[in-house]
Amino acid sequence: MTFGIVAGPPTKGLGLLTLRTNVWSGTIALLDELYVEPTRRSAGLGSDLLELALEEAGRRGATEFEVEVDEPDTDAQRFYARHSLSVIDPESGDHAFIARRQITNP
Ligand SMILES: CC(C)(COP(=O)(O)OP(=O)(O)OC[C@H]1O[C@@H](n2cnc3c(N)ncnc32)[C@H](O)[C@@H]1OP(=O)(O)O)[C@@H](O)C(=O)NCCC(=O)NCCS
Numbered sequence: 807m808t809f810g811i812v813a814g815p816p817t818k819g820l821g822l823l824t825l826r827t828n829v830w831s832g833t834i835a836l837l838d839e840l841y842v843e844p845t846r847r848s849a850g851l852g853s854d855l856l857e858l859a860l861e862e863a864g865r866r867g868a869t870e871f872e873v874e875v876d877e878p879d880t881d882a883q884r885f886y887a888r889h890s891l892s893v894i895d896p897e898s899g900d901h902a903f904i905a906r907r908q909i910t911n912p
Contacts, residue, residue, distance in 0.1 A: 835863035
């Protein structure tokens with residue numbers, strides 16, 4: 807399932823999320839997109855959208871929340887860490903990685 811959240815009107819920012827089932831964790835929410843219009847940044851709107859995304863994902867049954875962050879994007883890592891989204895597992899201290907490849911359909 808895919809759903810979106812919007813700041814506005816007029817639209818100043820948005821988030822897009824997908825929910826998927828997982829054999830170990832029940833339902834996991836993935837934040838596919840979070841965007842705030844450049845002239846509106848650094849005023850807390852991105853944080854408000856992220857908190858709304860977390861709340862709405864929970865309301866829809868998700869028990870985990872994920873977002874992909876590139877290693878050099880330390881601004882985004884700091885931003886997400888402020889909302890307790892970390893690339894380090896708090897229990898084991900392990901660093902999370904995602905391995906991926908393209909699939910070519912016949
Ligand atoms: C990330 C984003 C949604 C934050 O929105 P915002 O309204 O500025 O968020 P807030 O005001 O709540 O927080 C500002 C923080 O976001 C940080 N940030 C994270 N990613 C950023 C980015 N790609 N560009 C600019 N700032 C970013 C800022 O550095 C700032 O943190 P700081 O005060 O510690 O320097 C916004 O910067 C954006 O739309 N960026 C482009 C799209 C993007 O990179 N999305 C996330 C991909 S993982």
